[in-house]
Amino acid sequence: MIPIRTTLDNSTTVQYAGLLHQLTMKAKSTVRDIDPQNDLTFLRIRSKKHEIMVAPDKEYLLIVIQNPCE
Amino acid sequence: MAMPLSPWSLRRAGSAGAPALAAGRAGGVKGPGRPAPLLDETLGVVSVPSQWRGVQGIRGETKSCQTASIATAEASAQAQTHADAQIQTETPEPVAVVPVSQHDNPRLVAFLQRVEAMVTRELNKNWQSHAFDGFVVNWTEPQQTVSCLHTLGYPPAQGQGLHVTSISWNATGSVLACAYGRLDDGDWSTLKSYVCTWNLDRRGLNPRQPSVVVEVPSAVMCLAFHPAQPSHIAGGLYSGEVLVWDVSRPEDPLLWRTGLTDDTHTDPVYQVLWLPEPRHSHHFQVLSVATDGKVLLWQGVGAGQLQLSKGFALVVQQLPRSTKVKKPPRGETEVGVTAVAFSSFDPNLFVLGTEGGFPLKCSLAAEVLALTRMPSSVSLRAPVQFTFSPHGGPVYSVSCSPFHRNLFLSAGTDGHVHLYSMLQAQPLTSLQLSQKYLFAVRWSPVRPLVFAAASGEGEVQLFDLQKNSQKPTVSIAQTQDGSPVYCLEFNSQQTQLLAAGDAKGTVKVWQLSTAFTEQGPRETEDLDQLAVEGAT
Numbered sequence: 001m002i003p004i005r006t007t008l009d010n011s012t013t014v015q016y017a018g019l020l021h022q023l024t025m026k027a028k029s030t031v032r033d034i035d036p037q038n039d040l041t042f043l044r045i046r047s048k049k050h051e052i053m054v055a056p057d058k059e060y061l062l063i064v065i066q067n068p069c070e
Numbered sequence: 071m072a073m074p075l076s077p078w079s080l081r082r083a084g085s086a087g088a089p090a091l092a093a094g095r096a097g098g099v100k101g102p103g104r105p106a107p108l109l110d111e112t113l114g115v116v117s118v119p120s121q122w123r124g125v126q127g128i129r130g131e132t133k134s135c136q137t138a139s140i141a142t143a144e145a146s147a148q149a150q151t152h153a154d155a156q157i158q159t160e161t162p163e164p165v166a167v168v169p170v171s172q173h174d175n176p177r178l179v180a181f182l183q184r185v186e187a188m189v190t191r192e193l194n195k196n197w198q199s200h201a202f203d204g205f206v207v208n209w210t211e212p213q214q215t216v217s218c219l220h221t222l223g224y225p226p227a228q229g230q231g232l233h234v235t236s237i238s239w240n241a242t243g244s245v246l247a248c249a250y251g252r253l254d255d256g257d258w259s260t261l262k263s264y265v266c267t268w269n270l271d272r273r274g275l276n277p278r279q280p281s282v283v284v285e286v287p288s289a290v291m292c293l294a295f296h297p298a299q300p301s302h303i304a305g306g307l308y309s310g311e312v313l314v315w316d317v318s319r320p321e322d323p324l325l326w327r328t329g330l331t332d333d334t335h336t337d338p339v340y341q342v343l344w345l346p347e348p349r350h351s352h353h354f355q356v357l358s359v360a361t362d363g364k365v366l367l368w369q370g371v372g373a374g375q376l377q378l379s380k381g382f383a384l385v386v387q388q389l390p391r392s393t394k395v396k397k398p399p400r401g402e403t404e405v406g407v408t409a410v411a412f413s414s415f416d417p418n419l420f421v422l423g424t425e426g427g428f429p430l431k432c433s434l435a436a437e438v439l440a441l442t443r444m445p446s447s448v449s450l451r452a453p454v455q456f457t458f459s460p461h462g463g464p465v466y467s468v469s470c471s472p473f474h475r476n477l478f479l480s481a482g483t484d485g486h487v488h489l490y491s492m493l494q495a496q497p498l499t500s501l502q503l504s505q506k507y508l509f510a511v512r513w514s515p516v517r518p519l520v521f522a523a524a525s526g527e528g529e530v531q532l533f534d535l536q537k538n539s540q541k542p543t544v545s546i547a548q549t550q551d552g553s554p555v556y557c558l559e560f561n562s563q564q565t566q567l568l569a570a571g572d573a574k575g576t577v578k579v580w581q582l583s584t585a586f587t588e589q590g591p592r593e594t595e596d597l598d599q600l601a602v603e604g605a606t
């Protein structure tokens with residue numbers, strides 16, 4: 001997956017894109033394995049520092065990183 | 071309108087008045103009494119020769135001058151061949167990001183319109199969500215206290231009363247090396263010393279028997295493991311030499327040495343560091359600093375020789391006068407350098423600690439030549455850009471923060487640790503940690519607000535600036551009888567380990583509690599605030 005638009009710096013973008021694409025594919029196959037009629041619509045990963053949201057699609061992937069106020 | 075006086079009337083008046091005056095004067099002469107009658111006399115003729123140039127006649131001489139003839143010769147030259155060449159650098163393409171085209175791909179637009187509503191809904195829900203309040207996951211077994219994992223020593227060195235002068239963790243974080251020497255010797259010593267390494271991950275680790283022992287003919291003052299090669303280690307000696315060993319070769323570990331040439335230091339080498347080469351970032355060079363005022367960069371060339379590739383010399387006269395520094399009366403005096411630390415954000419920027427107690431901000435890219443008479447094969451340059459306000463005694467250790475580009479710590483023999491910002495000469499904050507000397511200070515590689523200091527009272531003190539900025543959070547007593555701790559290093563791969571070496575020749579590896587290894591939520595912001603305001 002190559003990044004098309006980004007608001008972060010290039011190296012971080014490339015890192016996020018590569019890693020999250022793999023994770024999204026794995027999540028999608030997990031959902032399909034549990035129930036073949038089901039499909040992945042949205043992926044959220046919450047970490048200590050922020051929350052990463054991934055909206056998957058056939059051709060594109062939208063990744064949003066939010067810093068929730070603590 | 072006034073009419074101008076007619077000139078006729080004026081003249082007439084004047085002429086009418088003149089005969090009247092003349093008559094009056096003549097009358098005046100003959101007036102009083104009977105003067106003597108006017109007589110005629112004839113006097114001799116007085117003549118004055120004319121001095122007019124034309125009467126005197128022309129006196130002249132003829133002279134001529136002529137410039138010497140100019141020698142000329144004709145010669146011609148003609149370039150036989152010439153060639154035109156052009157080069158053009160190409161701007162490096164940014165990695166893997168397709169340049170933005172003016173027209174949006176319509177499918178991209180459709181995709182974004184599809185997901186926009188869902189994503190904004192989730193973002194808004196997140197903003198107000200309390201779902202994760204107070205939810206903390208413990209991935210590892212929490213350690214509440216600091217405990218001593220290993221106590222390592224080399225009995226023959228301890229028997230000679232040697233101190234641990236320096237320790238270093240290797241690139242993989244599993245091997246710890248320590249150097250034996252003496253830090254309180256005042257003169258040349260022919261003491262043999264040792265460099266010992268222990269592999270902490272190996273089974274059957276014998277704390278009294280290092281895995282590798284290298285005998286060195288002079289006292290080793292500092293050590294540094296290669297950042298990429300797990301078995302190469304550089305050391306600086308009391309005699310001023312810099313050696314590089316390969317500890318994976320037990321029969322002949324010495325890889326490179328500087329030898330005792332004109333280029334080598336003439337004073338003990340206080341610190342060595344590995345630096346990546348500017349063009350080939352896989353090759354490294356060794357930087358050494360010593361109290362003779364030189365900062366030298368060595369390159370390993372074939373046949374085991376370390377050659378000087380770049381050098382800097384510090385002279386008091388060339389220090390920028392940002393703060394008042396006592397200047398010696400005359401002569402070039404070298405500034406003895408006792409510590410060096412490179413910034414993790416700018417590869418050319420480094421900080422030096424000096425014997426005079428003032429940290430110096432320097433740059434590898436400096437071009438000004440140093441005014442020094444020390445002989446050297448490479449011209450020495452003056453690297454100093456800024457002088458910070460001094461400690462009360464020599465600075466033995468400086469450390470640049472790995473999380474903030476402007477902060478660095480310095481520890482001196484006055485027992486104080488100063489937190490400086492690169493932007494100002496006065497320290498942001500100053501903490502008194504010990505009544506005696508402080509020998510080493512290091513920032514933690516994982517927690518932006520934590521640092522550790524080694525004191526002359528035998529204690530390793532850990533500071534957490536988030537909790538308490540005046541007292542150490544934890545104070546570990548390394549030695550029972552108060553003999554000083556000379557060096558300490560954090561392990562950047564296994565971040566809960568901290569090693570410290572003391573004057574009894576023992577190296578202790580401490581396991582830190584999880585409070586010191588897990589980063590809290592707002593630490594980077596707190597560090598930025600600290601840099602701006604100073605400690606509260």
